[in-house]
Amino acid sequence: MTATAAPLDLLLLPTWLVPVEPAGVVLKEHGLGIRDGRIAFIGPRGAALKLAATEVRELPGMLLSPGxxxxxxxxxxxxxxxxxxxxxxxxxxxxxxxxxxxxxxxxxxxxxxxxxxxxxxxxxxxxxxxxxxxxxxxxxxxxxxxxxxxxxxxxxxxxxxxxxxxxxxxxxxxxxxxxxxxxxxxxxxxxxxxxxxxxxxxxxxxxxxxxxxxxxxxxxxxxxxxxxxxxxxxxxxxxxxxxxxxxxxxxxxxxxxxxxxxxxxxxxxxxxxxxxxxxxxxxxxxxxxxxxxxxxxxxxxxxxxxxxxxxxxxxxxxxxxxxxxxxxxxxxxxxxxxxxxxxxxxxxxxxxxxxxMGLESEIGSLEVGKAADIVAFDLSGLAQQPIYDPVSQLIYATGRDCVKHLWVAGKQLLDDRQLTRMDEQQLTAMAIAWGQRISGHGE
Structure with missing residues (x-):
C-alpha cells in the first residue's frame, strides 16, 4: 500500500473501501489512488491527503468495491x-x-x-x-x-x-x-x-x-x-x-x-x-x-x-x-x-x-498494481440505514440504482449515474424501434 512520488491522476475518498482481497476486510476512511489506469495507492485518509493528485473526489456515504x-x-x-x-x-x-x-x-x-x-x-x-x-x-x-x-x-x-x-x-x-x-x-x-x-x-x-x-x-x-x-x-x-x-x-x-x-x-x-x-x-x-x-x-x-x-x-x-x-x-x-x-x-x-476468466491478476479486487476497475455504491439513502456492515447492506438492502460512479482501467464511464461515453436516450429509442419491428413482424 505505497505510492511513488509521481502525482496520482485521481484520488478517491469513500467512507468505506472493500478490497475483496484479503477476504472479509472493510476499510473505513481510506483513500484509493489511480495512476495510468492502475491502482497506485490504498491507505488511510490522512496519508492519502498528503499525496499530490490531479483530481480528488470525496465520496461520502459511498462504498468503493471492485467492479x-x-x-x-x-x-x-x-x-x-x-x-x-x-x-x-x-x-x-x-x-x-x-x-x-x-x-x-x-x-x-x-x-x-x-x-x-x-x-x-x-x-x-x-x-x-x-x-x-x-x-x-x-x-x-x-x-x-x-x-x-x-x-x-x-x-x-x-x-x-x-x-x-x-x-x-x-x-x-x-x-x-x-x-x-x-x-x-x-x-x-x-x-x-x-x-x-x-x-x-x-x-x-x-x-x-x-x-x-x-x-x-x-x-x-x-x-x-x-x-x-x-x-x-x-x-x-x-x-x-x-x-x-x-x-x-x-x-x-x-x-x-x-x-x-x-x-x-x-x-x-x-x-x-x-x-x-x-x-x-x-x-x-x-x-x-x-x-x-x-x-x-x-x-x-x-x-x-x-x-x-x-x-x-x-x-x-x-x-x-x-x-x-x-x-x-x-x-x-x-x-x-x-x-x-x-x-x-x-x-x-x-x-x-x-x-x-483467467484475469485474477488484473481485476476482481482492489490491490495496488491491478487495473482500476472500480464501482462506487451510494449507501447514504433511507433504505440502507442504519449501517452495521456495509457489505451486508450492499448485498441484502441495495439495488443497482445506488450505483453512483464507475471506472474501467481508470477511465470514468459512469459519473453520478450518467453514462459518459454512451447516449442513453438514443439507446432507449433504438431498443424501442427494434421491439416494434420484432413484435410487428412476429405474429
Missing part, C-alpha cells in the same frame, strides 16, 4: 427481453428464441443489442462481462468503443448459425479474432461451444486442440437441466460432464455455465480438474432449470462465479440483484443460514469471476 464481473451472458439478446416468457427451456429455445434469431439476428442486431447491454451493465456497476453470441467481432467492436472490459466467447454449434455456416468456419473466425485482439488491454477471446447436446465429440476435440495451442479458455453451458443430463445418459450411458472430462476439455481454463445437476462424481471431476462453475440463479429459476449447489461447490474448493445469462431469460442484466438471489438461494439449497454470506457473495461477483 462487478458478469461471468455469463448473451449481450445482444437484450433486444429479445420479454419476447417469450414463462416457458420451459427447450420450448423457449426451439419454438421461440431460435426462430426469432433465424429471422432477426444480423450484424446490426448484434451491434445495437450489445450496446444496449453494455449501457445497462455499466449503470448496474458491472465493469467486465462475458458474452457468448453471434457475430463476435461486432460485439468486440462494441466493447472496444465503450471502454468496458469483456470476455468474448466464440459461439460454436454443429449446425449453421448467424455469421458462420459451419463449425469449422466459426472456429476459424475465433482463431482470427483471437490473433487480432491478443494484445487488447480490455478484450479476451475464448471459445464458446454452445452445449454438450449441440456440439459433437469431433468438434469438441478441434476446439480443445485449438484452445490448448492458444492458451485460450472454453466457455460452455453444461448440465443446465435434469432433462439434458437424463437424455445424455439414455442415449450414450454417460453424463455430459463425464464426457467432457473424457475428451480432456475440463481444466482451469474451462468455464462450466449453470451446473444445476451435480452428482458426487461430477463434484469430484470439477475439483480434480480445477474447473470453474458459472452460476446463473435467476435464469435457472425463471426457466425452472434447477438449483446449482453453490455452498457444496464452495466448500469443496470449486471456484464459483456468477452471471446474469441473457436478458431474454432473466430478464435484466442486474448482477447486484443476481448476487442477492444467489446468496438467498444458496441458503435454501444448503438448508443453512450461514451458506454464502454477504462477503463471499461479493467475492463471487468480483474476484471469482476474474479467476474463472
Amino acid at each position: 462487478l464481473i458478469n461471468a455469463h451472458g448473451h449481450a445482444a439478446m437484450s433486444l429479445f427481453r420479454g419476447l417469450a416468457d414463462d416457458l420451459p427451456l427447450m420450448t423457449w429455445l426451439e419454438k421461440h428464441i431460435w426462430p426469432a434469431e433465424a429471422k432477426w439476428v444480423d450484424e446490426a442486431f448484434v451491434r445495437d443489442g450489445t450496446d444496449l447491454a453494455i449501457a445497462e451493465q455499466l449503470k448496474g456497476g458491472i465493469t467486465c462481462f462475458s458474452d457468448m453470441y453471434f457475430y463476435p467481432k461486432v460485439a468486440s467492436d462494441c466493447v472496444h468503443n465503450s471502454g468496458m472490459r469483456a470476455q468474448i466467447a466464440i459461439p460454436i454449434l454443429d449446425f449453421p448459425i448467424p455469421g458462420a455456416s459451419t463449425p469449422d468456419e466459426a472456429i476459424r473466425q475465433g482463431v482470427e479474432l483471437f490473433g487480432d485482439l491478443k494484445h487488447h488491454p480490455r478484450i479476451k477471446i475464448t471459445f464458446g461451444p454452445h452445449a454438450p447436446y449441440t456440439v459433437c465429440d469431433e468438434n469438441l476435440e478441434k476446439i480443445r486442440i485449438m484452445a490448448e495451442e492458444l492458451d485460450a479458455s472454453i466457455h460452455m453451458h453444461v448440465h443446465e437441466t435434469a432433462f439434458e443430463v437424463q437424455q445424455a445418459v439414455e442415449q450414450t450411458g454417460e453424463r455430459p460432464l463425464a464426457r467432457l472430462g473424457r475428451l480432456g476439455m475440463l481444466g482451469p481454463r474451462f468455464q462450466a455455465v449453470h451446473m444445476t445437476q451435480i452428482s458426487e462424481d461430477d463434484l469430484a471431476l470439477l475439483v480434480e480438474s480445477n474447473t470453474s462453475v458459472i452460476h446463473c440463479p435467476e435464469s435457472n429459476l425463471k426457466l425452472a432449470s434447477g438449483f446449482c449447489p453453490v455452498e457444496r461447490l464452495w466448500q469443496a474448493g470449486v471456484n464459483v462465479a456468477i452471471g446474469t445469462d441473457g436478458a431474454a431469460s432473466n430478464n435484466d442484466l442486474d448482477l447486484l440483484g443476481e448476487t442477492r438471489t444467489a446468496a438467498m438461494l444458496a441458503k435454501a439449497v444448503a438448508g443453512s443460514a450461514t451458506a454464502l454470506d454477504a462477503h463471499r457473495a461479493l467475492r463471487m461477483a468480483t474476484l471469482n469471476g476474474a479467476r474463472a
Whole structure:
C-alpha cells in the first residue's frame, strides 16, 4: 500500500473501501489512488491527503468495491427481453428464441443489442462481462468503443448459425479474432461451444486442440437441466460432464455455465480438474432449470462465479440483484443460514469471476498494481440505514440504482449515474424501434 512520488491522476475518498482481497476486510476512511489506469495507492485518509493528485473526489456515504464481473451472458439478446416468457427451456429455445434469431439476428442486431447491454451493465456497476453470441467481432467492436472490459466467447454449434455456416468456419473466425485482439488491454477471446447436446465429440476435440495451442479458455453451458443430463445418459450411458472430462476439455481454463445437476462424481471431476462453475440463479429459476449447489461447490474448493445469462431469460442484466438471489438461494439449497454470506457473495461477483476468466491478476479486487476497475455504491439513502456492515447492506438492502460512479482501467464511464461515453436516450429509442419491428413482424 505505497505510492511513488509521481502525482496520482485521481484520488478517491469513500467512507468505506472493500478490497475483496484479503477476504472479509472493510476499510473505513481510506483513500484509493489511480495512476495510468492502475491502482497506485490504498491507505488511510490522512496519508492519502498528503499525496499530490490531479483530481480528488470525496465520496461520502459511498462504498468503493471492485467492479462487478458478469461471468455469463448473451449481450445482444437484450433486444429479445420479454419476447417469450414463462416457458420451459427447450420450448423457449426451439419454438421461440431460435426462430426469432433465424429471422432477426444480423450484424446490426448484434451491434445495437450489445450496446444496449453494455449501457445497462455499466449503470448496474458491472465493469467486465462475458458474452457468448453471434457475430463476435461486432460485439468486440462494441466493447472496444465503450471502454468496458469483456470476455468474448466464440459461439460454436454443429449446425449453421448467424455469421458462420459451419463449425469449422466459426472456429476459424475465433482463431482470427483471437490473433487480432491478443494484445487488447480490455478484450479476451475464448471459445464458446454452445452445449454438450449441440456440439459433437469431433468438434469438441478441434476446439480443445485449438484452445490448448492458444492458451485460450472454453466457455460452455453444461448440465443446465435434469432433462439434458437424463437424455445424455439414455442415449450414450454417460453424463455430459463425464464426457467432457473424457475428451480432456475440463481444466482451469474451462468455464462450466449453470451446473444445476451435480452428482458426487461430477463434484469430484470439477475439483480434480480445477474447473470453474458459472452460476446463473435467476435464469435457472425463471426457466425452472434447477438449483446449482453453490455452498457444496464452495466448500469443496470449486471456484464459483456468477452471471446474469441473457436478458431474454432473466430478464435484466442486474448482477447486484443476481448476487442477492444467489446468496438467498444458496441458503435454501444448503438448508443453512450461514451458506454464502454477504462477503463471499461479493467475492463471487468480483474476484471469482476474474479467476474463472483467467484475469485474477488484473481485476476482481482492489490491490495496488491491478487495473482500476472500480464501482462506487451510494449507501447514504433511507433504505440502507442504519449501517452495521456495509457489505451486508450492499448485498441484502441495495439495488443497482445506488450505483453512483464507475471506472474501467481508470477511465470514468459512469459519473453520478450518467453514462459518459454512451447516449442513453438514443439507446432507449433504438431498443424501442427494434421491439416494434420484432413484435410487428412476429405474429
